[in-house]
Amino acid sequence: MMDWIPIVFVIFKFLVLGTGMYYAIKWHYDQGKKVSVNERRAVLRAGGKVVVIFVLGLLGVGLATFLMIRMMGMELNF
Incomplete structure (x- = not known):
């Protein structure tokens, strides 16, 4: 059981950070379209x-x- 904890946490970390980066990039891209x-x-x-x-x-x-x-x-x- 202890062998799986780091694997699960690393996968979870990459999913959360990946999702956050996707939305951060998307938000900045959308804001960039509004700039004059x-x-x-x-x-x-x-x-x-x-x-x-x-x-x-x-x-x-x-x-x-x-x-x-x-x-x-x-x-x-x-």
């Missing part, structure tokens, strides 16, 4: 700004790390 062109442009513009800020932050952290390693005299060669 201006709203879509605003969302894309905001998303682009977030990506640019993330990339600039990533470059800044990489540059700061590189400079700190050089200041400490650590070896950078492979």
